[in-house]
Amino acid sequence: MIPHNRRVTIKHVAQEAGVSTQTVSRVINERPDVAPETRQRVMAIIQQMGYQPSELARSLTQRRSYTLGVVTAGLQYIGPSRTLNGITTKAEELGYALLLKELPHYTTNEIRPLIKFMLARHIDGILWAVPEIGDNHAWVVGSLASIPVPVVFITMQARPGIPVVSIDNYLGGMLATQHLLEQGRRHVGHIAGPLDWWEARQRKQGWQDAMMKAGLAADDRHCAEGNWSSASGEAAFKELLENYPEMDAVFVANDQMALAVLHIASRLQKHVPQSLGVVGFDNIAESAYFWPSLTTVNQNQHELGRHALQELVNRIEAIHKGKETTEAQSLLLSPEMIVRESSVLP
Amino acid sequence: MIPHNRRVTIKHVAQEAGVSTQTVSRVINERPDVAPETRQRVMAIIQQMGYQPSELARSLTQRRSYTLGVVTAGLQYIGPSRTLNGITTKAEELGYALLLKELPHYTTNEIRPLIKFMLARHIDGILWAVPEIGDNHAWVVGSLASIPVPVVFITMQARPGIPVVSIDNYLGGMLATQHLLEQGRRHVGHIAGPLDWWEARQRKQGWQDAMMKAGLAADDRHCAEGNWSSASGEAAFKELLENYPEMDAVFVANDQMALAVLHIASRLQKHVPQSLGVVGFDNIAESAYFWPSLTTVNQNQHELGRHALQELVNRIEAIHKGKETTEAQSLLLSPEMIVRESSVLP
DNA sequence: CTGAAAGCGCTAACAC
DNA sequence: GTGTTAGCGCTTTCAG
Numbered sequence A, B: 001m002i003p004h005n006r007r008v009t010i011k012h013v014a015q016e017a018g019v020s021t022q023t024v025s026r027v028i029n030e031r032p033d034v035a036p037e038t039r040q041r042v043m044a045i046i047q048q049m050g051y052q053p054s055e056l057a058r059s060l061t062q063r064r065s066y067t068l069g070v071v072t073a074g075l076q077y078i079g080p081s082r083t084l085n086g087i088t089t090k091a092e093e094l095g096y097a098l099l100l101k102e103l104p105h106y107t108t109n110e111i112r113p114l115i116k117f118m119l120a121r122h123i124d125g126i127l128w129a130v131p132e133i134g135d136n137h138a139w140v141v142g143s144l145a146s147i148p149v150p151v152v153f154i155t156m157q158a159r160p161g162i163p164v165v166s167i168d169n170y171l172g173g174m175l176a177t178q179h180l181l182e183q184g185r186r187h188v189g190h191i192a193g194p195l196d197w198w199e200a201r202q203r204k205q206g207w208q209d210a211m212m213k214a215g216l217a218a219d220d221r222h223c224a225e226g227n228w229s230s231a232s233g234e235a236a237f238k239e240l241l242e243n244y245p246e247m248d249a250v251f252v253a254n255d256q257m258a259l260a261v262l263h264i265a266s267r268l269q270k271h272v273p274q275s276l277g278v279v280g281f282d283n284i285a286e287s288a289y290f291w292p293s294l295t296t297v298n299q300n301q302h303e304l305g306r307h308a309l310q311e312l313v314n315r316i317e318a319i320h321k322g323k324e325t326t327e328a329q330s331l332l333l334s335p336e337m338i339v340r341e342s343s344v345l346p
Numbered sequence C: 001c002t003g004a005a006a007g008c009g010c011t012a013a014c015a016c
Numbered sequence D: 001g002t003g004t005t006a007g008c009g010c011t012t013t014c015a016g
Helices: A010-017 A021-028 A036-049 A055-062 A078-094 A111-120 A138-146 A169-182 A198-213 A230-243 A255-267 A285-289 A301-320 B010-017 B021-028 B036-049 B055-062 B078-094 B111-120 B138-146 B169-182 B198-213 B230-243 B255-267 B285-289 B301-320
Strands: A067-073 A097-103 A125-129 A151-154 A164-167 A188-192 A223-225 A249-252 A277-279 A296-298 A331-333 A336-338 B067-073 B097-103 B125-129 B151-154 B164-167 B188-192 B223-225 B249-252 B277-279 B296-298 B331-333 B336-338
Touching: A010 A021, A010 A036, A021 A036, A055 B055, A067 A078, A067 A301, A078 A097, A078 A125, A078 A301, A078 B078, A078 B097, A097 A111, A097 B078, A111 A138, A125 A301, A151 A301, A164 A169, A164 A301, A169 A188, A169 A198, A169 A249, A169 A277, A169 A296, A169 A336, A188 A198, A188 A230, A188 A255, A223 A230, A230 A249, A230 A255, A230 B285, A249 A255, A255 A277, A255 A285, A255 B285, A285 B230, A285 B255, A301 A331, B010 B021, B010 B036, B021 B036, B067 B078, B067 B301, B078 B097, B078 B125, B078 B301, B097 B111, B111 B138, B125 B301, B151 B301, B164 B169, B164 B301, B169 B188, B169 B198, B169 B249, B169 B277, B169 B296, B169 B336, B188 B198, B188 B230, B188 B255, B223 B230, B230 B249, B230 B255, B249 B255, B255 B277, B255 B285, B301 B331
Parallel strands: A067 A097, A067 A125, A125 A151, A151 A164, A164 A331, A188 A223, A188 A249, A249 A277, B067 B097, B067 B125, B125 B151, B151 B164, B164 B331, B188 B223, B188 B249, B249 B277
Antiparallel strands: A097 B097, A296 A336, B296 B336
């Protein structure tokens, strides 16, 4: 490990090559106005000295850092990290660095310091990849006017004038329910995620509207609320069995809760899919090996991250090209049904 | 959104307060040598103007950025992201920013540009959080001497003189196997992860040594290799059933493959745990709701990330306090058994 | 206690 | 084509 101090600077290279720092600068920035021989010589020296321009110094003079702030939460769960995976991939493609911040909780009021922290590091834009829960987005959305860089949101209710990229959870709920109806089910219950989550509300609404459209009832009696965990899924399922004994199918808002449903149903000798059709949401890797294998709704969170990052960079580039006013537009990615054994009547 | 240009600088504050920039600098750095009144006045102005010192400029002058480079891979899986979750938590606690880089594959030879990329941004240290597979760590380990900042590795074979933080996978394999032996099982097979992974080899070795110690056979015939996926677990299990018909228990190197074992066993009317004891590894959230619920080995990846980051910062602080030579030491975190239904005879 | 000057590593704007 | 000057926003001397 070489001591921290000796960094090869543009000055060293210039001295060694017998030119001005400006010329070296021109070379590393591939400007045309350098004599071929000079360029050769300088490049050779750069190679030989292992010189690497300081992006920090560049950020300072160019008033642009090619660094993006990413705010996330819940990395201990698979969803957010898949999204992050997409974000890093796209950032790499576009040559941007990522400054990562994770909120300690989904709902925090320590937002202002966080924004300042990122701005102090001259980030070019912010990707807000935190699910919308209660009014946890209120402060950021409200402060948008005072944030001097573009902000793109992931997984949030569309709002006019704000760029948002999300999975179409409403459509997902609709597809899942329609699939069960197509199997001839008439009493489709729903186990929802926590209803302060926007995503949970959307999925529930999709279920409700699909039922309505089919002229079937979808009231509070036909729905129970969980908190995404298997344990909560178990409780919700038992509640539903009690309130809705004629239920012949259930759309569960995520695969973990659906797993609990399969587990309990099996214990109660309630046969899936014969006496109960089950559809989950997320398509986690394990769901194909549940017993029976789980029909579910696949959401491509990798793509979600990619699209959001692209959108953010688009806005940044637009600004740097002088177009201060790009239309903000929301993007909704469509989920897709993954049909397996748990829902299909033999 | 405020236009990109107008940033409040220390100069503006100084002007507004009628002092020099030095004085403002002293105030924001909480130096003692400022008159109380001056301090008051300056602080008021700072508040009022919403001034935030540029960490970029600071990094330049202080030759220290309070930013750490984190190199990860496989964020689409839950393990690496749980580790990252621990990393972000500890970084937040210690006041460090995180520059995140994800390798496109576990084994890449595009390492040098990546290191240069991070060094160009003046990171104070690097956390190498990529699992050791084949010789994918060779280049980094070999280049350590030419990397001017401390590097700490996560999940890698301990090497003298290099700081490494890992879960004790060998112990995990040992515990799992011993648990099965304590249940009276005598023919414990093993489904390993891909054996070019260091973790997979360690778990297998733990199984092997536990069997040896008990005077039981643990040869190639008693082991099959998977690739962590459920599908590969299915194939490996079938192979094992064929080669090792007297098998009465199996230690599976991760929960996803163990899920496939439960699935297939159920299909073959092979009763778990009566005719087959099963133990997994990882303790994923779903495992408690498998059917039967899965006994497994819990590894605390969050803590892993926390410890590694702490270790990295320790080394950085040591250097800045002038102690260039801190002893590099490895840290092994112990996993623990989570006993559930799949392994315990009634 | 406070300020002036120099410099961190680089580039924009202008000279020649 | 190439060099000079100034400045990005801050801190480190060193005066006073």
